[in-house]
Amino acid sequence: MESKKARESLSVTSVHVLPNDTNNHGTFFGGKLMMYVDNIAAIAATRHSRSLVVTASIDSVDFLQPIYAGSSVCLEAFVTWSHNTSMEVFVKIIDENLRTGARQLCTTCFLTFVAIGDNGRPVPVPKVSPESEEEQLLFGSAEKRYLSRRARRQETKKFTKNLTLKKPWE
Template sequence: MEPKRARESLSVTSVHVLPNDTNNHGTFFGGKLMMYVDNIAAISATRHARSLVVTASIDSVDFLRPIFAGSSVCLEAFVTWSHHTSMEVFVKIIDENMTTGERNLCTTCFLTFVAINENSQPIPVPKVIPENEEEQLLYSSAEKRYLNRKTRRQETKQFTSKLTLRKPWE
């Protein structure tokens, strides 16, 4: 399988934040933003793998700046690194004041996707070739994030195995 350049998976979209997209503070609903994040990341992962993909994890998302109604939100995503069947996708969220043109980085996050076949079985994905400085920075630190996710997943499995499932009426 031939490796692919990170830029080959680049996906970019913009969304106009309308009043019905905001909470009682007049800022963009975090959950709605996360829907856009997952969508753009899935497009990037699909471009890289050229197969069906599923979201395996979303790393922590720290909202650095509020996004207000009337803003435009630009989401940029690309695959930074791959393992055997999984891919790390980096998403950058930038807001733009539509009247002044001022742009600010609001948050970044990493998502992990797994490529699957028509039977929902994991399949191999191409390696990533980083080219520019940002891609190389993300690529060089990706394996450490991968190992942290693996540890976190094991800890989550251990923790959730101890939880009980109750029916709401009990």
């Protein structure tokens, strides 16, 4: 399978933050932003794999700057690295004050997607060829993040074995 350039998966969207999109602090609901993050990342993963994809994990999201009503949020996503059937997608969230044009980076995050074939099973995905300085930086540190996620997943599996599934009122 031939590798693909990271920029081939680039996906960009903008959202106008309206008052009903905000919490009682007047800032963008984190959960609503995460919905947009997952959506744009899925588009990037689908462009890279040209197959159906499912979200396997979302790394930590640290909100660095608040996003207020009236601003525009630009989400940029692209595949930074791939393993056999999985892809790491980087998402950058930039807030723009529409009145002044001032832009600031609000957060970044990584998501992992798995490509799924028509039979519902994982399928191989192309390798990633980074070109730009940013793509090379992210590609160069991706395997370390992959190994960290894999270890975290194993810990989660161990931890959840001890959880009960009883109804809370029982």
